[in-house]
Amino acid sequence: MKLPKFEVEQWMTDYENDAVCNLTDTCIPALTVKELLAMDEAGDFQNVRLDYGAITGDLRVKEEILKLYQSGDSDSITTSQGCLQGNEMVMETLLEPGDHVITFKPGYQAFSDYPRALGGTVTELPLYEDDNWQPSVSDLEEAMKQKTKLIILNDPNNPTGIRFNDAFITRMIELAKEQGTWILSDEVYRDPACPSVSDLYDRGISTGSLSKMYSLAGLRFGWIKGPHDLIQKINERRDYSIISTGPLADTLAYIALKNKERLLERAENVIQANREIIQDWLKNEPACSVVLPEFCTVSFLKYEGDIPSKQLALDLLKKHGVFFVPGACFFHENHLRLSLTADPEVMKQGLSLLSSYLHQN
Amino acid sequence: MKLPKFEVEQWMTDYENDAVCNLTDTCIPALTVKELLAMDEAGDFQNVRLDYGAITGDLRVKEEILKLYQSGDSDSITTSQGCLQGNEMVMETLLEPGDHVITFKPGYQAFSDYPRALGGTVTELPLYEDDNWQPSVSDLEEAMKQKTKLIILNDPNNPTGIRFNDAFITRMIELAKEQGTWILSDEVYRDPACPSVSDLYDRGISTGSLSKMYSLAGLRFGWIKGPHDLIQKINERRDYSIISTGPLADTLAYIALKNKERLLERAENVIQANREIIQDWLKNEPACSVVLPEFCTVSFLKYEGDIPSKQLALDLLKKHGVFFVPGACFFHENHLRLSLTADPEVMKQGLSLLSSYLHQN
Numbered sequence: 129m130k131l132p133k134f135e136v137e138q139w140m141t142d143y144e145n146d147a148v149c150n151l152t153d154t155c156i157p158a159l160t161v162k163e164l165l166a167m168d169e170a171g172d173f174q175n176v177r178l179d180y181g182a183i184t185g186d187l188r189v190k191e192e193i194l195k196l197y198q199s200g201d202s203d204s205i206t207t208s209q210g211c212l213q214g215n216e217m218v219m220e221t222l223l224e225p226g227d228h229v230i231t232f233k234p235g236y237q238a239f240s241d242y243p244r245a246l247g248g249t250v251t252e253l254p255l256y257e258d259d260n261w262q263p264s265v266s267d268l269e270e271a272m273k274q275k276t277k278l279i280i281l282n283d284p285n286n287p288t289g290i291r292f293n294d295a296f297i298t299r300m301i302e303l304a305k306e307q308g309t310w311i312l313s314d315e316v317y318r319d320p321a322c323p324s325v326s327d328l329y330d331r332g333i334s335t336g337s338l339s340k341m342y343s344l345a346g347l348r349f350g351w352i353k354g355p356h357d358l359i360q361k362i363n364e365r366r367d368y369s370i371i372s373t374g375p376l377a378d379t380l381a382y383i384a385l386k387n388k389e390r391l392l393e394r395a396e397n398v399i400q401a402n403r404e405i406i407q408d409w410l411k412n413e414p415a416c417s418v419v420l421p422e423f424c425t426v427s428f429l430k431y432e433g434d435i436p437s438k439q440l441a442l443d444l445l446k447k448h449g450v451f452f453v454p455g456a457c458f459f460h461e462n463h464l465r466l467s468l469t470a471d472p473e474v475m476k477q478g479l480s481l482l483s484s485y486l487h488q489n
Numbered sequence: 490m491k492l493p494k495f496e497v498e499q500w501m502t503d504y505e506n507d508a509v510c511n512l513t514d515t516c517i518p519a520l521t522v523k524e525l526l527a528m529d530e531a532g533d534f535q536n537v538r539l540d541y542g543a544i545t546g547d548l549r550v551k552e553e554i555l556k557l558y559q560s561g562d563s564d565s566i567t568t569s570q571g572c573l574q575g576n577e578m579v580m581e582t583l584l585e586p587g588d589h590v591i592t593f594k595p596g597y598q599a600f601s602d603y604p605r606a607l608g609g610t611v612t613e614l615p616l617y618e619d620d621n622w623q624p625s626v627s628d629l630e631e632a633m634k635q636k637t638k639l640i641i642l643n644d645p646n647n648p649t650g651i652r653f654n655d656a657f658i659t660r661m662i663e664l665a666k667e668q669g670t671w672i673l674s675d676e677v678y679r680d681p682a683c684p685s686v687s688d689l690y691d692r693g694i695s696t697g698s699l700s701k702m703y704s705l706a707g708l709r710f711g712w713i714k715g716p717h718d719l720i721q722k723i724n725e726r727r728d729y730s731i732i733s734t735g736p737l738a739d740t741l742a743y744i745a746l747k748n749k750e751r752l753l754e755r756a757e758n759v760i761q762a763n764r765e766i767i768q769d770w771l772k773n774e775p776a777c778s779v780v781l782p783e784f785c786t787v788s789f790l791k792y793e794g795d796i797p798s799k800q801l802a803l804d805l806l807k808k809h810g811v812f813f814v815p816g817a818c819f820f821h822e823n824h825l826r827l828s829l830t831a832d833p834e835v836m837k838q839g840l841s842l843l844s845s846y847l848h849q850n
Contacts, residue, residue, distance in 0.1 A: 129581045129607060137728035141544045158540035161737070165535070174526070178707030179519035180700075183502045209570045209709065209731055216730050220490045238729050246490060339541075346539030348570070348735040367498035368599050369577050370570055374709040376522070376737070 131245045134237050135457035136287075136465075143442075148449025149478035152465050154286065154425050156343045156395045164344065164380060167387040173379055181375030184363045185351075189378050192385035193351050196320040196336070198327040203356045206363050207373040207381075211316040211337035211350040216242065217362050217369070218312050218333055218352060219278070223248050227277035232263055234287055234428065234458040236314065239280040248277070257430070260419050261290040265299050272303050278310045283325070284317040287458050287465040288428045289421035291322065301329045316340050316350075319423045320388075326353045333358065338384055340425055342391045349373060349381040399423060402468035402475055409479045415486045418466065428455070429466040435489055437461055443489075448481045492606045495598050496818035497648075497826075504803075509810025510839035513826050515647065515786050517704045517756045525705065525741060528748040534740060542736030545724045546712075550739050553746035554712050557681040557697070559688040564717045567724050568734040568742075572677040572698035572711040577603065578723050578730070579673050579694055579713060580639070584609050588638035593624055595648055595789065595819040597675065600641040609638070618791070621780050622649040626660050633664050639671045644686070645678040648819050648826040649789045650782030652683065662690045677701050677711075680784045681749075687714045694719065699745055701786055703752045710734060710742040760784060763829035763836055770840045776847045779827065789816070790827040796850055798822055804850075809842045 144150065165173060185207035193205050208214035215238060223229070225247025231239040233252040240250045251271045255261045279300060284291045292300075304311055312333045313325040317340055326334035337350030352362060366372075384391060403420055406427075410416060415432045431440070437454030441464065444450040455463030470478065505511065526534060546568035554566050569575035576599060584590070586608025592600040594613040601611045612632045616622045640661065645652045653661075665672055673694045674686040678701055687695035698711030713723060727733075745752060764781055767788075771777060776793045792801070798815030802825065805811040816824030831839065 129584070131726055131729060133725050134728035137544075137732065138725065141724075141728075155540065158538050160535070161537045161539065162535040164539065174521065174523040176522045176707070177519050178522065178525065178705050179516065180706045183498075212732060213730055223490070242729055344539050345541045346537070346735045346737050348731065348733070348738070363502075364494050364499065365492055367495035367502075368492060368603055369574050370709065371498065371573060372709070374707040376707050376741070377709070380737070 129245050132241055134241075136237065136453050139453050139457050143445055143451060146445055146449070147451030149470070149474050149481070150451045151470055151475065151478040152451055152453045152467050153469050154467055155340050155345050156398050156425060156469055158346060159343050164383060167390070168383045173383070176375050176379050178374070178376060180372045181378055183372045184366075185373060186375065186378035186382060189382040189385065192382055193353070195385075197324055197334070197353060200326070200353055204353050204359060206352050206359050206366070207378065208335075208350045208352060209348045209370060209373055209377070210339060211314060211335045212238065213370070214335035214337070214350045214352040215239070215312065215314055217365060218335065218354070219243060219246060221358065221361050221365055222278055222310055228274055229278045229280060230268070230271050230276055231280040232282075232285065234455070234460040236282050236286050239282065239314075243278070243280075255285065255288065257419065261285065261288040261428070262293055263296055265296060268300060268303065272307065272309070275307055276309045278312060279304060280312045280314070282314040284421060284424040286317065287426055287453070288419065289317065289424035289426040290419060291421070294323070297323070297325070297328065301332070304329065304331065317424045317426070320392075324353070330355060338381055341395045342384055342388065343394065344380075344384055347377050347380050347384070349377045395425075396423065399425060399468045401472050402470060405472055405475045406466070406468070406479070409476075409483075413483050415483075425467055425469050427466050427468065429464045430462060431464065431486060433486060433489065437464060440464070440485070444482065444485055448485070450478045450481045490606050493602055495602075497598065497814050500814050500818050504806055504812060507806055507810070508812030510831070510835050510842070511812045512831055512836065512839040513812055513814045513828050514830050515828055516701050516706050517759050517786060517830055519707060520704050525744060528751070529744045534744070537736050537740050539735070539737060541733045542739055544733045545727075546734060547736065547739035547743060550743040550746065553743055554714070556746075558685055558695070558714060561687070561714055565714050565720060567713050567720050567727070568739065569696075569711045569713060570709045570731060570734055570738070571700060572675060572696045573599065574731075575696035575698070575711045575713040576600070576673065576675055578726060579696065579715070580604060580607060582719065582722050582726055583639055583671055589635050590639045590641060591629070591632050591637055592641040593643075593646065595816070595821040597643050597647050600643065600675075604639070604641070616646065616649065618780065622646065622651040622789070623654055624657055626657060629661060629664065633668065633670070636668055637670045639673060640665060641673045641675070643675040645782060645785040647678065648787055648814070649780065650678065650785035650787040651780060652782075655684070658684070658686065658689070662693070665690065665692065678785045678787070681753075685714070691716060699742055702756045703745055703749065704755065705741075705745055708738050708741050708745070710738045756786075757784065760786060760829045762833050763831060766833055766836045767827070767829070767840070770837075770844075774844050776844075786828055786830050788827050788829065790825045791823055792825065792847060794847060794850070798825060801825070801846070805843065805846055809846070811839045811842045
C-alpha cells in the first residue's frame with residue numbers, strides 16, 4: 129500500500145531532539161509514572177495481570193470515556209493505541225476503492241493521504257484564515273454534489289487549533305443525512321464541554337486520546353465512539369492489528385480519566401499562560417499574526433516576508449535551538465505551527481528569537 | 490477494506506471468559522505489574538515521563554531485542570504494539586494489488602486474509618500432519634513458478650507449534666533469492682536458541698513479541714527485525730498508525746528482556762510439565778494423537794470420530810467449562826488447539842473431561 133511521507137511527523141522525528149526552545153509540541157507537558165500513580169486512589173495498579181485483558185477494552189475505562197460525551201453506552205466505545213490508530217481503523221473499516229472523501233486544509237495529512245492509499249478520491253476544502261480558519265458552507269455543498277462516503281474533520285483543527293463553527297456543523301450534518309454520509313471527527317484536542325459530532329449525528333464518529341490535553345501520550349491510549357454496528361465491525365478488525373489495548377494502558381487510562389478535572393485544569397493553566405505571552409508579544413510584532421484558539425494546544429502563526437517556512441524553521445533551530453513545524457509540512461506557506469504548551473520562559477525566549485530572526489532576514 | 494472475521498480471535502473473544510479449564514491459551518501465565526517491577530534493578534520506572542518517547546523505539550530496548558538474534562544493529566529493529574501489528578506493518582509496506590503471496594495451512598488466518606484484503610493473490614501450501622506438520626519442498630517449487638513477492642510463515646507454527654525443518658528453510662531461501670522474494674517469519678513462539686530467518690537471508694524479516702513465551706501480552710509490545718531500508722520505510726508508515734510504542738511499554742519491555750533467561754526458564758518449566766501430562770494421558774487415550782513440539786506453547790490435537798470441532802468445543806465448554814479453539818477456526822477439522830500453558834491440575838482435569846466426552850459421543 130503506497131503512502132507518502134507524513135510531513136509533520138517526519139519533521140518532528142528528524143528535528144525535535146535538537147530543540148532547546150520547543151514552541152511546537154502539541155502536548156501539555158507529560159506526567160511521569162509517579163505523578164500519574166499518585167492519583168491512583170484504589171492502588172490496584174501493582175496487581176494488574178499483564179495478559180491480553182478485556183479484548184474490546186476494560187469496561188471501567190469505557191464508562192469513564194462515556195462521561196466525556198452526552199450519549200452512548202459501553203458498546204458505543206472501543207479502545208485504540210492512540211487517536212491516530214483510531215482514525216486509521218475507522219477509515220479502513222468504512223472506505224473501499226472509489227469512495228469519495230471530503231476533508232479540510234490546512235489539516236492533518238492522514239485525512240487526505242490515508243483515504244487515497246485505500247483507493248478513495250479526496251476533496252480538500254479550504255479553511256479561510258480571514259474568516260478565523262472557518263470552512264465555507266457553499267464549498268461543502270459544491271463538493272457534495274457527488275456522493276460522499278465520509279467527511280473527515282479535526283475539531284479543533286491541527287494546525288490551527290480552531291473549532292468548526294456550529295452553523296457549519298449543523299449544515300454539514302444536514303447534508304450528510306441526505307446522503308447517508310459518515311462523519312469522522314478527530315476530537316483529540318476537544319474540550320469535553322464542547323459538542324462532539326458523535327452526540328449530534330447517528331453516523332457521527334468521534335476519536336480521542338489522552339495524548340494532548342491529558343498529558344499522557346506515553347500511554348498510547350485512545351478511543352473511538354460511534355454507532356454500535358460500526359464499533360462491532362471495528363472490534364472485529366482489531367483482531368488483525370492489535371487484539372486489545374491491554375490492561376496496563378487500560379488501567380492507567382482509567383486512573384487518568386477518573387482525574388480528568390485535575391488534568392484539564394492543568395492544561396487550562398498552561399494554555400492560558402502561553403496565550404497571554406503570545407498576545408503580549410504580538411502587540412510589538414507587526415510581522416506576525418495568529419488566530420488564537422480559546423482552549424487548544426496548537427495555533428498557526430502567520431509571518432510576513434519571503435522566507436520559505438522550512439528554511440525559516442531550520443535556520444531558527446540550527447542557530448538558536450528554537451523549534452517550529454513549518455507551514456510547508458501542512459502544505460501552507462508563510463506559517464509556523466505555534467503551540468501553547470511551553471514553559472513561559474521558554475515561550476518568551478523563543479518568540480523573541482523569532483522576532484530577531486524575522487527582522488534580520 | 491474488506492476483511493472476513495478472524496475466526497480464532499473471535500472464538501477467543503466470544504467464549505474465553507466462560508472457560509473454567511482453559512486448555513487453549515497461547516501464553517505462558519502472565520506476570521503481574523508487581524512481579525515484573527521486582528526485576529527492575531535500576532528502579533527508574535517511576536520516573537519515566539509519559540511523552541511520546543523515542544519515536545522509532547527506545548535504543549536500550551532495541552539493543553536487548555538484538556541479543557535474540559545473530560545479526561543486525563539498532564537500525565535493523567523497529568517496535569510495534571504486539572507481533573500482530575508488526576506483521577500488519579510489514580504486509581502493508583511490501584504488498585501492492587496483484588502481488589503473489591505464499592503461506593501455509595493450517596496457519597494463522599491473518600497471513601492469508603490480510604494479503605487478500607490488500608489486493609494480493611495467495612497460495613496456501615499444506616503442512617502434512619503425517620510428516621510432523623512439515624511443508625513439502627515440491628509444493629513450494631510448484632507455487633513459485635509464478636513470481637512471488639512474499640512468503641509468510643509462522644515459525645514455530647500456530648496452531649501446530651512445530652518448527653519448519655532446516656532443509657525446507659534452506660531451499661525456501663534459495664528459491665526466494667532467485668526471485669528477490671521477501672520472507673516474513675512470525676517468530677512470536679521462537680526459542681532464541683533456534684535460527685531466525687532474519688539472520689539467514691538479507692530479505693528475511695522476523696517479527697516477535699513479549700506476549701507468548703515472555704508472559705507479558707499486557708504490554709502489547711512487539712518488534713520487527715529486517716534490512717535497514719525496509720525498517721526505514723516501516724518507520725515512515727508508523728507515523729500514520731502509532732507514531733511510537735511509547736516509553737511506558739518500551740521501559741517495561743526493556744526490564745523484561747534484561748531478565749529474559751528467567752522468563753524463558755519459567756516458560757520451559759510450564760511447557761515441560763504440560764508435555765508430560767499430555768504424554769501420560771495419550772498412553773490411555775487411543776482416540777487422540779498429537780505431534781508435540783519441543784518448546785512451544787501450542788499444539789494441534791487430533792481426535793477420532795465424526796463430531797465437528799466447533800460442536801465438540803462448544804459442548805465441552807457449556808457442559809464442563811473446558812475451553813478449546815476448534816480446528817474449524819483454522820479451517821482444519823477433527824482437531825483442537827491444545828496449549829501447553831495450563832496449571833497441571835487444570836490440564837489433567839480438562840483432558841480427562843475431553844476423554845469422557847469423546848467416549849460418550
